[in-house]
Amino acid sequence: MSADTASGPGTTGTETGQRTADELVAEPAELDVYDPRLTRFDLVREGARRKGIEIVHYEPRFPPGSRADRRMERVVASLFLLAGAAGMGFVVAYIWWPWEYADGATATSKFYTPVLGVTLAISMLAIGAGITTWAKKLLPHEVSVEHRHDQPSSDTDRKIMGATLGNMLDETGVTRRPLLRRALLLGLAPIGLVAAAPLVGGLLKDPHTNRTGEPGFNASPQDYTGWNPALNDEQPVRLTFENGSPIRPADVSVGGQVTVFPGIDHGASNEYADSPTLLIHLREEFAAELRQNLYPMNQDSMAGNFVAYSKICTHAGCPPSLFEQQTNRLLCPCHQSQFLITDNARPIFGPATRSLAMLPIAVDNEGYFVATSDYQVPVGPSFWER
Numbered sequence: 001m002s003a004d005t006a007s008g009p010g011t012t013g014t015e016t017g018q019r020t021a022d023e024l025v026a027e028p029a030e031l032d033v034y035d036p037r038l039t040r041f042d043l044v045r046e047g048a049r050r051k052g053i054e055i056v057h058y059e060p061r062f063p064p065g066s067r068a069d070r071r072m073e074r075v076v077a078s079l080f081l082l083a084g085a086a087g088m089g090f091v092v093a094y095i096w097w098p099w100e101y102a103d104g105a106t107a108t109s110k111f112y113t114p115v116l117g118v119t120l121a122i123s124m125l126a127i128g129a130g131i132t133t134w135a136k137k138l139l140p141h142e143v144s145v146e147h148r149h150d151q152p153s154s155d156t157d158r159k160i161m162g163a164t165l166g167n168m169l170d171e172t173g174v175t176r177r178p179l180l181r182r183a184l185l186l187g188l189a190p191i192g193l194v195a196a197a198p199l200v201g202g203l204l205k206d207p208h209t210n211r212t213g214e215p216g217f218n219a220s221p222q223d224y225t226g227w228n229p230a231l232n233d234e235q236p237v238r239l240t241f242e243n244g245s246p247i248r249p250a251d252v253s254v255g256g257q258v259t260v261f262p263g264i265d266h267g268a269s270n271e272y273a274d275s276p277t278l279l280i281h282l283r284e285e286f287a288a289e290l291r292q293n294l295y296p297m298n299q300d301s302m303a304g305n306f307v308a309y310s311k312i313c314t315h316a317g318c319p320p321s322l323f324e325q326q327t328n329r330l331l332c333p334c335h336q337s338q339f340l341i342t343d344n345a346r347p348i349f350g351p352a353t354r355s356l357a358m359l360p361i362a363v364d365n366e367g368y369f370v371a372t373s374d375y376q377v378p379v380g381p382s383f384w385e386r
C-alpha cells in the first residue's frame with residue numbers, strides 16, 4: 001500500500017470514491033472488525049481509515065485473467081527463467097569452462113572471466129527487470145491519502161495490520177499465479193547456486209593439479225615457477241631476455257640490472273607471470289657485503305657479483321624494479337616498499353614484510369646464466385599460499 005499526501009492522477013473510477021481532506025476528518029463510526037460479513041479488503045480499508053489514510057484509488061492494472069494480464073505474466077515469467085538460465089550458465093561455466101592458461105588467439109580460456117561476468121550480469125539484470133515489471137504491471141494501482149499521527153498500535157490495529165500484510169501477499173499474485181511462482185523459484189535457485197559457487201568451487205576444482213601435463217611433474221602452480229628444472233627436462237633453466245636470447249655476464253654492466261625470464265617455451269608469457277626476475281650486477285664492495293649477509297638458504301645463490309631477485313613484490317605483487325645504485329635499494333612503485341639488495345632484499349621501508357625471493361644462479365659451461373633450481377620460497381605477496 002502506498003501513502004501519499006494528495007490524491008494522484010487516475011483517481012476516477014475508484015473502488016472507494018474520491019474524498020477531500022476535509023471530508024476525511026468527519027469519518028463515520030468505526031466498523032466492527034470482528035463482523036464476519038466483512039471481507040479482508042474491508043478490513044484493509046477500515047484499518048487505513050482508522051490511521052487517517054483514505055484509499056482514494058484502487059484498481060488492478062489489467063482485469064485479472066485478461067489477455068493483457070496473462071501476457072504480462074508471461075513476460076515476467078520469461079525474465080525469471082532467463083535469470084535462472086543465465087545463473088545456470090554461470091555455474092556451468094564456472095565448473096566446466098577451460099580456465100587454465102592456454103596460449104593462442106583462439107584459446108577459450110581467455111573467455112573464462114568474461115563468460116562468468118556476462119552470465120552473472122544477465123542473471124542479475126533479468127531478475128531485477130522481472131521484479132520491477134511485476135511491481136509496475138501486475139500489482140494493483142493504488143493512491144492513498146494519509147493524515148499522520150504518533151500513537152502506539154493497539155491489538156485491533158495489529159489484527160488489521162495482519163490482514164493488510166496478508167492482502168499484500170495476495171496482491172503480489174504469488175498465491176494465485178502458479179506460473180510466476182514456479183518461474184520465480186526456477187529463476188532464484190540458480191542465483192543461489194551462483195552465490196554458493198565460490199564457496200563450493202574449491203571442492204570441485206583443485207588448483208593443486210598438474211598445469212603442464214609433464215609426466216612426473218604434478219605440482220601446484222603456486223608451488224613452482226618457470227625456473228623449475230622439471231619444466232626443462234631436468235636441466236637448469238637459462239636466464240633470458242624477453243625475446244628469449246640467453247644472457248652472459250658481460251651483458252649487464254657493473255651496477256646495472258636487467259629483467260630476465262625463464263628460457264623455456266612461453267617463459268616470458270603470462271603463463272609464467274610469477275617468474276620475472278631482476279638480475280643485478282653488484283659493485284665489488286656491495287657484492288662482498290651481500291655475501292656476508294646471505295641467509296643460510298641463500299648461500300651459493302650468487303654467481304660472482306651477480307644476484308637475482310624475484311620481481312614480484314611481497315606486498316601486493318607489483319614489480320619492484322626501481323633500483324637505486326647509491327643506496328642499493330630496490331623500490332616498489334605501488335606502495336613505496338623498499339628492499340635492501342645487500343641484505344637479501346630485506347624490506348626496510350613500506351608495507352612489504354617479507355624479503356624478495358632470491359633465485360639461485362650460476363654460469364653454465366657455455367657462459368650463460370642459468371637458475372640452478374627454482375626459488376627456495378614462494379614468490380609474491382605474503383598472503384599467497386606458502
Ligand code: FES
Pocket residue numbers: 313314315316317318320332333334335336337350351352
Ligand atoms: S605492491 Fe609493492 S609495495 Fe605494495
